[in-house]
Amino acid sequence: MEKYDVVIVGGGSAGLAALKQLSSLGKQAVLLEAGEKVGTKNISGGILYSKKPKKARVYNVEDIYENFLSDAPFERKITKYILHATSKDKVFSIDLTAAHNYEANFGCSVLLGRLNRWFLQQADEAAQKTGGGVVPGVHVRSIRWEDGRTVVETDELEDIETKAVIAADGVNSEIAFLTGARKKFSPGQLYQGVKVIVKLPEDIMNQRFSIGQEEGAAYLFAGDVTLNHIGGGFLYTNRDTLSLGAVYHLDSLLENPSEPYDLVNALLRNPMISELVRDEVPVRGEVDKNLPKEEQMRIRFAVTKMIKTWTELRGSSLSRTQREKMIRDGKFGSAEEMDEQMASLRAQMAEKYGIKFETDYVEAEYGAKLVPDGKRCRMEMPYIKNVLFVGDAAGRGIFVGPRIEGLNVGIDDAARAASAVARALDRNDFSDDHMGRYYTQSLEESPYTHDMKAIDKDYLKIFLDAAKGVPKDIISSKYGMVVKMMSSNTLRSFAVGFANILGYDKLLPIIETADTYVKVPTEMAERLGKPVTASYTPTIPSIAERIAKLKYNDDPRSHIKVLKPKSEFMEKMITLCPTRCYFMEKDGVMIQHEGCIECGTCSEETDWRHPAGEKGISYQYG
Amino acid sequence: MVTTKIDKIAVLYLDMMAGFNVAVIVKLEPDFSEGNVSYNPDGTLNRAETKNILGPHSAIAVNAAFYAKVRHGAKISIGTMGPPTAESMLQQAQILSDADELFLYSDRIFAGADTLATAEVLKCGILKMGSKMDIVFSGHRASDGETGQTGPQTAWKLGMTFLGNVIEYEINEQERTVRAKRLVRLQGIYDVIEEIEAPLPVFIAIDPSYKARFSTVSQRLAYEKYQREAAARAQNFKQYLKIFNASQIEADPKMIGIAGSPTIVYKVERIPKGKATRQADVIDGQDAEQVAKAVSRIRQALSTMVIK
Ligand SMILES: Cc1cc2nc3c(=O)[nH]c(=O)nc-3n(C[C@H](O)[C@H](O)[C@H](O)COP(=O)(O)OP(=O)(O)OC[C@H]3O[C@@H](n4cnc5c(N)ncnc54)[C@H](O)[C@@H]3O)c2cc1C
Ligand code: SF4
Numbered sequence: 001m002e003k004y005d006v007v008i009v010g011g012g013s014a015g016l017a018a019l020k021q022l023s024s025l026g027k028q029a030v031l032l033e034a035g036e037k038v039g040t041k042n043i044s045g046g047i048l049y050s051k052k053p054k055k056a057r058v059y060n061v062e063d064i065y066e067n068f069l070s071d072a073p074f075e076r077k078i079t080k081y082i083l084h085a086t087s088k089d090k091v092f093s094i095d096l097t098a099a100h101n102y103e104a105n106f107g108c109s110v111l112l113g114r115l116n117r118w119f120l121q122q123a124d125e126a127a128q129k130t131g132g133g134v135v136p137g138v139h140v141r142s143i144r145w146e147d148g149r150t151v152v153e154t155d156e157l158e159d160i161e162t163k164a165v166i167a168a169d170g171v172n173s174e175i176a177f178l179t180g181a182r183k184k185f186s187p188g189q190l191y192q193g194v195k196v197i198v199k200l201p202e203d204i205m206n207q208r209f210s211i212g213q214e215e216g217a218a219y220l221f222a223g224d225v226t227l228n229h230i231g232g233g234f235l236y237t238n239r240d241t242l243s244l245g246a247v248y249h250l251d252s253l254l255e256n257p258s259e260p261y262d263l264v265n266a267l268l269r270n271p272m273i274s275e276l277v278r279d280e281v282p283v284r285g286e287v288d289k290n291l292p293k294e295e296q297m298r299i300r301f302a303v304t305k306m307i308k309t310w311t312e313l314r315g316s317s318l319s320r321t322q323r324e325k326m327i328r329d330g331k332f333g334s335a336e337e338m339d340e341q342m343a344s345l346r347a348q349m350a351e352k353y354g355i356k357f358e359t360d361y362v363e364a365e366y367g368a369k370l371v372p373d374g375k376r377c378r379m380e381m382p383y384i385k386n387v388l389f390v391g392d393a394a395g396r397g398i399f400v401g402p403r404i405e406g407l408n409v410g411i412d413d414a415a416r417a418a419s420a421v422a423r424a425l426d427r428n429d430f431s432d433d434h435m436g437r438y439y440t441q442s443l444e445e446s447p448y449t450h451d452m453k454a455i456d457k458d459y460l461k462i463f464l465d466a467a468k469g470v471p472k473d474i475i476s477s478k479y480g481m482v483v484k485m486m487s488s489n490t491l492r493s494f495a496v497g498f499a500n501i502l503g504y505d506k507l508l509p510i511i512e513t514a515d516t517y518v519k520v521p522t523e524m525a526e527r528l529g530k531p532v533t534a535s536y537t538p539t540i541p542s543i544a545e546r547i548a549k550l551k552y553n554d555d556p557r558s559h560i561k562v563l564k565p566k567s568e569f570m571e572k573m574i575t576l577c578p579t580r581c582y583f584m585e586k587d588g589v590m591i592q593h594e595g596c597i598e599c600g601t602c603s604e605e606t607d608w609r610h611p612a613g614e615k616g617i618s619y620q621y622g
Numbered sequence: 623m624v625t626t627k628i629d630k631i632a633v634l635y636l637d638m639m640a641g642f643n644v645a646v647i648v649k650l651e652p653d654f655s656e657g658n659v660s661y662n663p664d665g666t667l668n669r670a671e672t673k674n675i676l677g678p679h680s681a682i683a684v685n686a687a688f689y690a691k692v693r694h695g696a697k698i699s700i701g702t703m704g705p706p707t708a709e710s711m712l713q714q715a716q717i718l719s720d721a722d723e724l725f726l727y728s729d730r731i732f733a734g735a736d737t738l739a740t741a742e743v744l745k746c747g748i749l750k751m752g753s754k755m756d757i758v759f760s761g762h763r764a765s766d767g768e769t770g771q772t773g774p775q776t777a778w779k780l781g782m783t784f785l786g787n788v789i790e791y792e793i794n795e796q797e798r799t800v801r802a803k804r805l806v807r808l809q810g811i812y813d814v815i816e817e818i819e820a821p822l823p824v825f826i827a828i829d830p831s832y833k834a835r836f837s838t839v840s841q842r843l844a845y846e847k848y849q850r851e852a853a854a855r856a857q858n859f860k861q862y863l864k865i866f867n868a869s870q871i872e873a874d875p876k877m878i879g880i881a882g883s884p885t886i887v888y889k890v891e892r893i894p895k896g897k898a899t900r901q902a903d904v905i906d907g908q909d910a911e912q913v914a915k916a917v918s919r920i921r922q923a924l925s926t927m928v929i930k
Contacts, residue, residue: 002839030839128847135842158838 004030004132006421007152007162009140009175011038013048013112014391014410015168016119017064019134021418023126027425029166030132031123032154034139036553036614039116041598042170043195043369043622045234045243046112047078047218049408050105053447059415060105061408065122073118075109075238076216080209083402084272085521086223090529091272092521094469096402098462100218109216109236109243110407111197112622137613140169142178143387150386155612164421164430165387168414171370172600173393174609181384184604185395187250189377190370191231192601194260194578195245196268196546197621198277199362201318202240208276209237213320220402221273223521225266227258230517232402233267235276240319241364241621242277244268247371247404249512250601253576254569260368260578261543268361271534277361278536282307285354303353310345317342359536365621366546368578368599371406373399374452375504382443383436386424388417396443398451401463401511409448416442454504470524547579547595555615558593561607565589573602642696642795643753646687646719647744647760647776650704650711651677674707676714679761682828686791687759688719689834692845694793699751701725703732703743706865713859720852724859725751729867731879739882741775746871748780757793757800758782758825770827777825785820786827790835798822805829 006022008015011033022029035041050060062068081100085092100107120134127133139155143165152160167175171190176182200208209217221233231248246263267273284303287296316322317338332338349355372378377395382388390396391410398405420439424430443449450456541549560581564570565588573582579595582602591606597617598610610616652672676684690696698721702708705728712724727747735743748758758780763770777784791802801819808814836842855862868878876882905916 004839030843124846133843133846135839135846138842156837157842160839 001151001159001161003161004028005162005425006030006132006164006166007032007140007160008166008168009152010167010169010393011035011116011120011134011136012042012168012170012391012410013044013116013119013407014393014414015166016116016123017059017061017411017414018166018168018390018418019127019132020064020119020123021059021415022422023123023130023132025418025422026130027418027422028130028132029127030160031127031134032138032140032152033134033136034610034613034616036137036618037117038120038134038136039113039622040618040620041616042112042116043193043367043619044110044112044407045193045195045236045245045247045404046110046407047107047236047404048074048110048115049107049405051103051408051447052105053103055447055450056445058408058412058447061411062105064411064415065119067122071118073114075111075236075241076211077106077108077214078218078236079215080211080217081220082217083220083222085525085529086221086225086270086272087522087525087529088224089271089531089533090525091532092525092529094466096220096463096466098466099402099459102459102462107218109218109238111238111241111243113620114622116622139610139613140175143175145385163386164424164435166414166417166421167387167389167393168391168410169393169610171372171392171395172598172603172608172610173389175387176379176389176393179384179387181381181387181389182379182395184608185370185372185377186604187254189373189395190250190600191247191373191399192250192253192260192368192576192578192599193245193247193371194264194368195243195366196264196363197365197367198242198244199315199364200240200242200277200279201315202322203318203320204279205237205240205242211237219276221267221270222517223525224518225270225273226518227263227266228256228514228518229253229258229263230512230514232517233263233273234402235267235273240315244273244277249373250370252514254572257572257575259543259575261366261546264366265540268538268540272532274361274534274536274538275532277538278359279361280357281360281362282310282349283356283358285356299353303349303355306345306349306353307355310342310349313338313342313345361538363541363546364549365619366550366578367619367622368597368601370600370603371399371404372397374409374448375399375508378449378452381436381440382413383432383439385432386430386435388420388436388439390414390417396448396452398448400451400455400459403459405448412446412448413443416446455507470528543580550597551618551620552594553615553618554594555611557612558591559609559611559616560591560593560596560602562589562591563607564605567605569605570602576601642690642694642793643699643755644687644690644696644757644759645699645701645748645751645755646680646683646715646721647748647758647773648680648684648700648702648711648715649677649761649772650674650702650708651680674711676711676718677761679763679828679830680715681718681761682830682832683759683761684715684719684721685834686788686826686828686832687721687757688848689791690757690793691720691848692834692836692841694795696756697722697753699723699725699753699755701727701744701747701751703727703735703740703747709860709863712863713856716856716859716862717852720848720855721862723751724863726863726865727867727871728865731868731875734880734883734886735878736883736885737769737771738775738884739878739880740772741779742877742882743868743871743873744772744776745779746873747866748776750866750871754823756822756824758823760825760827762787762827762830773825773827777827780825782823782825783820784825784827785818787829788826789815789829789832791826793822800824800826802826805831 006029008018008031011031019029019031051058081097083094083096124134141153141155144151150162169175211217216237219235225233229248230252233246236243287299326332372392372395374397379394382394390413396409420435424435570589579597581591581596582589653675687698698719700715700721727743760773774784785802787805788802789805793800799819799821804816806814806816836845905912
């Protein structure tokens with residue numbers, strides 16, 4: 001049996017940070033990732049923060065990767081953070097940039113496909129120096145302890161003996177469940193996140209969001225776009241794409257099931273958002289059915305090729321950096337020359353092939369994933385024997401108001417786990433007392449853990465101050481606490497103190513309600529909002545079309561087994577599965593696993609595993 | 623005379639010390655994916671406008687060679703006969719296999735070659751690669767109108783043992799043998815797996831279903847290491863590339879090109895559609911009635927079938 005000092009399960013942002021940190025400490029570790037490549041299974045919103053808490057230090061992304069700011073392919077630094085309350089065509093906006101900047105060095109939008117691949121390069125390079133590295137396409141099946149040895153079993157490779165394991169296998173961690181380290185998370189502890197990637201050329205984005213080349217915007221949405229669920233929408237600017245998504249409390253979705261894609265569609269149909277995603281889209285003309293088959297095929301292929309060329313050329317010509325690069329590389333003499341070529345190509349497309357140019361939006365990828373609410377589900381003992389849990393696998397994430405932070409928390413956890421493991425390796429002691437408890441203690445000291453236990457009163461104050469522009473009498477008193485907090489000076493300071501005393505367990509039922517996310521914003525928009533009109537109606541792809549665009553590597557065996565085909569929960573999955581994998585048969589609910597995107601929504605009442613190595617969904621953007 | 627003989631022995635000896643050598647012969651093929659392929663108005667392929675890539679079967683052969691690199695640190699040499707534009711295809715092959723050397727055999731005189739004349743060029747080319755090959759790999763066949771003859775003919779010309787339809791192989795360096803699983807047809811039964819052992823050197827035509835399997839972490843780490851090396855090498859692939867014409871590979875002009883081709887393609891015809899022997903009812907539409915009709919016909923058909 002081969003031996004490696006440390007095995008890391010899962011190559012998301014948390015697992016990769018653990019590998020990088022352990023390797024930097026001179027320790028040997030191998031990371032096993034189920035996806036065919038690192039970065040194909042991870043999905044986020046997402047804004048990656050670097051923080052400078054007053055209380056104590058955290059390990060930031062640039063502490064782990066020193067060259068992060070100069071070299072990493074993050075999308076844009078977010079410089080504008082705005083909450084939009086919606087009601088039909090009305091929008092009322094509150095600038096929350098101060099809340100975004102709170103205790104932050106920076107927050108940047110990221111696409112995990114691209115970013116995790118970069119993390120991989122850095123971590124892998126460091127790991128090779130100690131005889132470790134990354135092995136993608138390997139699914140860890142279980143961990144067994146025998147004769148004082150720890151053995152990692154996988155679906156693809158021979159068993160591996162190791163001294164310590166870092167489990168970074170995400171919110172649907174099988175390791176946590178199989179080793180008995182924790183129970184599966186319950187719907188009350190989870191949010192369901194659904195997201196689409198929308199393409200938009202860089203220059204158009206800059207202009208539309210009034211941001212510079214080096215700036216970015218994050219928009220949050222509450223009100224009628226939530227379709228009465230607890231949670232909200234987000235729209236983040238990436239370099240030349242937008243991340244548009246919805247994150248809702250799973251309990252709230254179970255109570256009043258809505259199709260996940262409808263929740264995204266509700267956002268897309270909001271006139272303000274329709275306008276933000278708007279673009280020019282080439283549409284194929286009908287091919288004359290009377291032409292010979294060969295000719296029809298020739299035209300079809302030529303059209304595909306032209307649209308591809310035009311789209312690429314347009315993307316480059318509407319991006320300052322790419323434009324300059326193409327001119328530097330001698331592909332074009334000047335920007336005007338590019339424009340001319342585009343215009344002539346466009347004319348040719350229209351005249352020769354009847355391609356029309358319409359106003360619409362371009363969706364590139366659909367995805368979904370559960371998000372653990374650290375307030376409710378962080379593991380208090382994030383270890384079992386010599387296995388340490390980090391990031392989503394440990395249920396650690398900050399979920400306060402519009403704040404969703406899992407990426408930075410997972411990175412901080414990973415650095416702490418790496419230190420604990422390195423220390424254990426130095427003393428050759430992997431016992432609970434020595435390693436597990438040390439790690440737990442270290443996590444307790446993390447300011448992030450504090451944020452998962454109690455609301456930060458300074459943060460709350462900024463938040464409430466931002467809303468002080470809302471006139472006192474604007475919203476009827478029937479909405480209780482939240483509104484009062486926002487609309488009165490005295491109450492604001494009272495609320496801050498109050499929040500501090502109460503702690504989350506008492507505060508949550510007051511704050512995390514439909515009032516906060518739905519009714520108050522809706523009423524604010526109705527009474528104070530400005531009307532926005534959309535200049536077109538977006539053509540929203542059906543769920544079948546969305547699934548058809550995704551890349552899967554089919555596994556004939558199902559990784560999910562339905563255990564209770566007649567339960568109420570399973571019946572709701574017919575609605576709540578984001579890719580409609582469930583349907584009703586006469587014997588109860590059945591699964592068709594082929595379209596599964598491994599979000600975990602159905603995990604509670606199923607025998608749920610990740611697919612074997614390389615199998616299942618492979619995201620391009622993430 | 624004497625000196626050259628000693629030289630040859632010395633070279634042989636050095637080769638043995640240098641470890642394991644494998645060659646792969648690959649083929650440039652049109653990219654048939656939508657958006658890349660172009661057709662002429664008469665429906666024939668527009669070769670000038672269609673992008674050319676490493677053929678899918680060739681890619682599998684290259685993958686098979688890469689297995690020898692990961693497991694045995696083999697030196698890989700890749701050769702192809704083609705126009706000067708085939709360079710970028712060799713680069714693709716290098717990305718897949720971390721090839722140590724790339725050879726392009728390019729000469730106007732090669733034009734019009736059938737499979738036999740092609741095999742002659744490849745034979746001469748392989749002999750010019752400078753190492754004594756332990757294994758030579760070829761794809762199963764090409765996808766743009768070829769017959770799967772080039773591989774076996776090259777093997778025959780090289781005087782190597784030919785193993786076709788190989789789906790898996792293992793090398794035993796000490797014993798200098800190869801163990802291979804072949805997908806064969808036995809007494810009319812398809813897909814029988816035959817396991818054989820052969821002394822090196824051998825010529826392997828790889829089956830399309832071949833997939834390299836690495837079963838330990840260290841093998842997988844070696845795989846990743848060579849992949850990275852391959853990506854780096856392929857950026858400067860020209861450093862690894864040698865271009866040879868007919869005289870440089872010492873090919874006999876009578877054996878190559880049109881002169882060396884006993885066959886010429888006279889005309890390619892579509893396979894005529896067979897006359898349908900069954901009667902078909904067209905059921906068109908999505909309404910309940912049409913669907914019900916389809917279901918009942920399927921039921922009817924199933925009821926007459928004996929499923930064992
Ligand atoms: C819609 C949405 C919006 C979000 N927005 C934000 C945001 O704005 N800011 C923020 O900080 N966070 C955000 N988050 C949360 C953040 O994305 C996650 O916390 C983070 O990605 C989790 O990283 P991880 O490494 O812990 O887990 P993951 O990224 O889930 O990685 C786990 C990895 O383990 C692999 N794996 C699992 N099981 C096995 C096994 N048995 N064997 C081998 N490999 C295995 C998986 O393939 C996967 O690659 C958001 C999440 C969602 C869904
Ligand atoms: S089957 Fe389950 S895990 Fe898969 S996409 Fe549907 S709800 Fe998510």
